[in-house]
Amino acid sequence: MNKLQKWIHGNWSVPIVSGLLILVSFGLKHVAGGAWNTTLTPQWWLDAGAHSTHTTLVFTLADAFMIAGAVVAGYNIVVKAINALLTKHIGIDLLVSIAAIGAIIIGNFWEAAAVTFLFAIGHALEAATMNKTRSALAELVAVAPDVAVVMRDGEQQVVPAHLVKMGEIVLVKNGSKVPVDGQVVAGTGSLDEASITGESMPVEKSKSDQVFAGTISRSGFLQVLATGIGADTTLARIIHRVEDAQDAKAKTQAFIDRFSTWYTPAVIVLALVAGLLTQDVVLALTLLVIGCPGALVISIPVAIVAGIGRAARNGILIKGGEYLETAAKISAVAVDKTGTLTEGRPQLTDVVVLDPAYDRSEVLRWAAAAEAGSEHPLARPILDSARKEGVGPEGIPGTVTPVPGKGIVSDIEGRQVLIGNVPLLLQYGVTNDDGATDRAREAAEKLAAQGRTPMIVAVGGTVIGIVAVADQIREDAPEMVRRLHKAGVEKVVMLTGDTWLVAEAIGAKTGIDEIHASMLPEDKLEAVSELQKQGHTVAMVGDGVNDAPALATANIGVAMGAAGSAVAVETADIALMGDNLLKLPEAIGLAKRTVSVMRQNIMIALVTVVLLLAGVFAGGVTMSIGMLVHEASVLIVIANAMRLMRNSQGSTAMAKELRSPSRASRTAKDDTAKETENAIT
Structure with a gap:
């Protein structure tokens, strides 16, 4: 397609051609009413009556150009209106089409041309600015390697x-x-x-x-x-996700669509009744133009596209408009501990021997052999330490049976190996005849009080020792909690399968409002349900494995560090692509700003229609003025939504702080890191 063909099929060709035809019409009328006046015309021309005939021809030609301008601008509008009627849909195009055709029939050619020309300009500007709001998607496509x-x-x-x-x-x-x-x-x-x-x-x-x-x-x-x-x-x-999300409708948008389905026919009936009662066709046609709900129809989608686009540019994927609206209502956030509040890179800190028949290396060897087939995050530090000490497992792992919230059971060398907490020992009948279970419980509690996660190891029905790991609190976890509160979240809750002592040590340093520990997956689900019963809109942040039931029950399921997980990108309601905790309050804040813009846009659209209708009945508002104000309201709505494409002051300040922290902030962060390290080690 060459440049000319591209221009012809572009958004601006119709309003430009229509505008030129309207200008020619005005030019001809100016010539007929100005240059061809009687003071400059020869007497013989006046005597022959040719001047009057010529002026009439020029005015007729001017009207023809004005009608042509209306036809050029209105052709696509009429076609769209007919196509919509064929699908039993009455839209804005039908209102404009009836008004323009009616104006031509009664000889009001300028009003017809003005209405269609302004509507065409508005459509072109709307298309251009909607493309602008989709710039985040265009940028993503642009970075795709060739x-x-x-x-x-x-x-x-x-x-x-x-x-x-x-x-x-x-x-x-x-x-x-x-x-x-x-x-x-x-x-x-x-x-x-x-x-x-x-x-x-x-x-x-x-x-x-x-x-x-x-x-x-x-x-x-x-x-x-x-x-x-x-x-x-x-x-x-x-x-793919951003494209689908920007096209997905929010609940408010679905309501506006239903409202427009009834509103547009109501405007036609109002215009018809007003015309019959007043016998004023111009009034009826003007009401059709004034009643166009263009700004109302576009008010929601333009805000959603801009909001989701801004989020995607910041590494936050929101599933669609419905989830954006729900995220704006979040009043409680439930978070898992491991990998969310903590680094997710635990280290082995202790190996405690409880059976004199075994030494430290043997306790570590059995623990590593049991964990070799486990996907749990705490398995990795045990395996790494065992390999470093030369006692790592070899070959294919034995049978592993996870026991949610308690630990795992493995079959190693024909012997049953348990690694987990005291309830796991009791479930599998590990006896307490020699007091081993009680000693294991006491040792585990001491380790937990120091912020470490203890795991009791039992081989063949005998408790042989304990291995403990510790995970460091994320540096930005306390700041995340503070910003969540600032964003309007009333309660931040920790849901963890770890012990109370470990959870309390983490909660005290992060400022968590409420702690639930020693939880099974079904317990986390119940905790989320309880928050919802209390009237909260709940967001759950988890790893999608042990937290799957709670994530599904929560109003919004959030996946962190989703860039490495195809499943998280496709299924999470909100996917934070990076591993930055501060993206969570940023996502909620952006959702709130987007919903605020949506409400502002709806108010702008409704107030504009009410004022124009009042102006029509009061006198002074014509079809062309009405369409001009109508299109201006559309542009105001779009411009308001475009504000979402800019980074908020808070986000900008945060980005600057992360890029170049001051000496004071570096010192504060160092102090926080040292305190955190001391708390959990």
Whole structure:
């Protein structure tokens, strides 16, 4: 398609052509009424009567150009109105079509042209600004890589990004885009992951780290094993998710659509009744124009598109308008401890021997063997420590049976191995004849009081010892709680399967309002349900595994660090792509601002219609003036929604603080980190 064809099919071709025709019409009338006046016309021309005939022809030609301007601007409007009627839908286009055609029939050509011309301009501006609000989606598409450098047959080859095969080695050089999702197998470098997580600071990458398509190398050289290509990349899933979310309707929008279904026919009936009662056709046609609910119809979708787009640009994926509205009502936030309030990278701190027949290495060996087949986050530090000490498990793990909220049961070398808490021992009949269970309970409580998570190890029905791990509180966890309260959240609740002593140590340092510990998955579900019964709109932040029932029950399920989880990106109501806790209050704050803009837009639209209707009946508001004010209200509504595309002052300040913290803030953070470390170790 060449430039001319592109312009013809663009949004601005119709209003420009229509506007030129209207200007020609005015020009001809000016000539007929000005230059061709009797003082400048020869007497013989006047005597012949030619002047009057010529003036009439010019005015007729001017009217023809005015009608042509109305037809050019109104053709698409009429077509849309007819197509809508065929689907049994009465919309704004029908109101404008009836008004314009009626104005032409009664000879009011200027009003017809003005109404259709202004409506066409409004449509073009509306399309342009809606595209602007979708800029976040356009930016995501723009960062999608075009080419990749892969190793094939021992040589570097440049291929289109979509032709990279799973399992191939991709080379990422300084300044280039990462073309695939993958794992670093060699090299070091830093990547700008802003397109995925919304974080502006580059992230250092080395062997075994995960990388995402669309991120940009700022330094170094990486060799990446491709694990996600084409539509299976995180970037592709984000683009798809944002596209669907921006098109999804909010409850308010669905109500406005239903309202418009009845409102538009009501305007037609009002105009008809007014025309019959007053015998004033112009009044009836003017009411049709004045009653157009254009600003009302667009008030919600433009705000939703802008709000979801702003969130996506900041690394926050919101599932759609309905979830955006619900997020604005959140009054209680329930969070899991491990991986949310804590770093999620626990370290082995203690190995306590309780049976003299075993030594420290043997207790650690049995614990690691039992955890080898477990997916629980606390398994990793035990396995890592066992391998470092040369007692790590080898071969295929034995049978592992998770017991939610209690621990796991494994079959190792023909012996039953339990690792978990006292209720697990009691469930599997570990006796207390020699007081071993009581000693284990006392030792576990001492470790828990120090902020550590103890796990009792029993082999063949005998308690042999305890292993304990500790996880460091996230540096920004207390600030997250503070900002949640500032954003209007009344209660922040911790739901954890850990012991009370550990939970209380974490809660005291983070400022959590309410603590629930030693919880099974069904207990977390009940806790969320109880919050809802108290009248709260609840958001649940969890890992999606043990927290799945609670996440499903909560009004809003939030997944953190979702960039590495395809399931979280697709299913979470709100997915925080990065691992930044402060994104949660930012998401809630943005949702509240978006809903506020939606309400403002509805008020602007309704007030405009009421004032125009009053102006019509009071006199002085014509069809053209009504359409001009109507289109102005549409633009005001759009401009109001566009404010959401800007970062709030709070977000900007936060970003600056994170990028270049002052000496005072660094000192405060260092002090907080030391206090936290002391509390849990």
